[in-house]
Amino acid sequence: MTSAELDRITGTAFRSFMRDWATGVAVVTSTQGAAPVGCTVNAFTSVSLDPPLLLVSLARGSRTLAAITASKVFGVNVLDDRQGELAKRFAVGTGDRFAGTPHRRELGVPVIEDVLAAVVCEVEWCVVGGDHVLVLGRPRWCSRERAGEPLVFFRGGWR
Numbered sequence: 001m002t003s004a005e006l007d008r009i010t011g012t013a014f015r016s017f018m019r020d021w022a023t024g025v026a027v028v029t030s031t032q033g034a035a036p037v038g039c040t041v042n043a044f045t046s047v048s049l050d051p052p053l054l055l056v057s058l059a060r061g062s063r064t065l066a067a068i069t070a071s072k073v074f075g076v077n078v079l080d081d082r083q084g085e086l087a088k089r090f091a092v093g094t095g096d097r098f099a100g101t102p103h104r105r106e107l108g109v110p111v112i113e114d115v116l117a118a119v120v121c122e123v124e125w126c127v128v129g130g131d132h133v134l135v136l137g138r139p140r141w142c143s144r145e146r147a148g149e150p151l152v153f154f155r156g157g158w159r
């Protein structure tokens with residue numbers, strides 16, 4: 001493929017292609033001063049086992065990203081199939097998304113109660129990837145919180 005041909009892949013076509021990739025859904029959390037912050041993500045994957053490393057991709061304008069780059073710590077909270085409303089709450093609006101969301105702190109990072117699993121990381125590095133920033137995290141605490149079925153995001157909807 002020539003680069004001219006590659007350039008014909010628009011953002012819309014690429015987004016449409018990615019709709020066929022099923023993912024889990026998580027809430028990435030961090031702390032802005034004393035305040036808990038967080039947003040819904042599906043761009044989350046493991047990277048390495050030895051040492052343990054994971055990756056989240058956040059839009060450059062994300063307020064959660066700003067808190068992560070300042071505090072150098074973040075959490076990833078894995079949602080279950082009954083937590084679609086929680087995923088929505090952490091994806092829209094600019095108010096306090098934690099109001100009415102029970103949570104605790106692990107290593108100073110907000111962990112949402114009643115999620116399937118949660119991990120707290122130190123930031124290893126951040127690198128810009130187009131309009132997003134890839135955040136590589138080194139897990140320092142993790143917990144499988146309870147049994148349940150995952151919330152799955154596919155073709156723009158929950159399963």
Ligand SMILES: Cc1cc2nc3c(=O)[nH]c(=O)nc-3n(C[C@H](O)[C@H](O)[C@H](O)COP(=O)(O)O)c2cc1C
Nearest residue numbers: 039040041042043057058059062063064090091092
């Ligand atoms: C299912 C789903 C997955 C999402 N995945 C991501 C993601 O991986 N990265 C991202 O930056 N935003 C993602 N978003 C959008 C953010 O949750 C949304 O823009 C949020 O308002 C960002 O909040 P913040 O600016 O407070 O960080 C996703 C939204 C939904 C509903």
